[in-house]
Amino acid sequence: MTSIATEQTQAVLLQPGVVAIQQAAVPEPGPHQVLIEVAVVGICGSDVHYFDHGRIGDFVVEQPLVLGHEASGTIRALGSAVVDRQVGQRVAMEPQETCGRCTQCLSGRYNLCADVQFFATPPVNGAFAQYVVLESYRAHPVPDSMSDEAAALIEPLSVGVWANQKAGVQPGDRVLVTGAGPVGLVCADVARARGAAWVGVSDTNDFRLQTALQRGANQVINAAAGPLTEQIEPVDVILECSGATPAVHAAFAAAAPAARVVLVGMGTPQMELPVAMIQIKELTVTGTFRYANCYPAAISLAASGVVDLDGLVTGQYELSEAAEALQAAKKNPQTLKPMVYPGR
Ligand SMILES: NC(=O)c1ccc[n+]([C@@H]2O[C@H](COP(=O)([O-])OP(=O)(O)OC[C@H]3O[C@@H](n4cnc5c(N)ncnc54)[C@H](O)[C@@H]3O)[C@@H](O)[C@H]2O)c1
Ligand SMILES: [Zn+2]
Ligand SMILES: [Zn+2]
DSSP states (O other): OOOOOOOOEEEEEETTTEEEEEEEEEHHHHHHTTEEEEEEEEEHHHHHHHHHSSEETTTOOOSOOOOOOEEEEEEEEEEEEOOOOTOOOOOOOOOOOSSSSHHHHHOOOOGGGOOOOEETTTOOOOBBBSSSEEEEEEEEEOOOTOHHHHTTTHHHHHHHHHHHHHHHTTOOOOEEEESSSSHHHHHHHHHHHTTTTTEEEEEEEEHHHHHHHHHTTTTEEEGGSSSSGGOOOOOOEEEEEOHHHHHHHHHHHHHEEEEEEEEESSSSSSOOOOHHHHHHOEEEEEEEEEEOHHHHHHHHHHTSSSSSSSGGGEEEEEEEGGGHHHHHHHHOOTTTTEETTTOO
């Protein structure tokens, strides 16, 4: 067994726009936790938002915060009571801990637990670090054939799995995904995997639309080119992944009677919804908050090659370049997933 250092390096958000490299103690795993050496971390829009603004809604960065929640790594040590994991296992990290005993947890909707602790959400530190600890059952083993990058991106894929489950996407459905960022792209992938007859993806970014097409979308629509309703037939399912008000309104207009609408995109906390249309078409509208129990399905979709997660990677950065990675999307519209490698 390799010996584990007692000191580690982490990248810490000190204030908006300022990330510092700091030394910290390597955490000790609790009885039911594992110590994981972090391999790679994907940059998420929420990391970028904390970096730019120091807050997302009511979550405010009030003390130095380690960002990063889309992470993979290798188990290096086990807590005293861990029997379900082994040192040396490569894992995708499910970056949350919940109470396990409230009504929501017991109903399988642990994403709605009032006591949820989620990586890189103040005040909980994330994975821009060489080592993290995690409850053993949240460290999901991945096959050797899966890259570290894909294992990290099981996190956003789980968002897509949950959104498709909430929509009840089934064979034959016509599915519209609005927003072709990483989340929209994997939502479209999962819809195809669930047997959708037609998957359309809208965005205003041509690179992202081309990516959606290459990944297997049946049609891509530039939202700036005119009303969606003039470009596509009505759809049974809408997976809204932009958070942009015009996209939400365009999507509702494209809904067939009895369509299911899932609002995944965040960013506009309040907006008008077409209530009369929801009534007249009897639309089912819901939101999603992260995911629950989706890692096994997401790992299977990626391991089987049905969803190509490696194809989302558009940049590689060392930990000392975390600030650069966080600004990659602003500088280059051809960015999907910048990845940070704490071990390099
Ligand atoms: N519900 C959840 O638990 C959850 C989890 C992760 C991410 N999210 C949210 O999902 C959204 C997507 O995440 P992402 O990482 O892919 O973000 P992203 O910002 O990379 O992608 C959003 C895309 O929407 C596009 N867009 C903007 N206006 C549009 C319009 N009018 N029509 C069509 N597309 C338009 C943008 O060009 C962009 O490509 C974000 O709002 C994010 O906050 C939600
Ligand atoms: Zn994320
Ligand atoms: Zn709970």
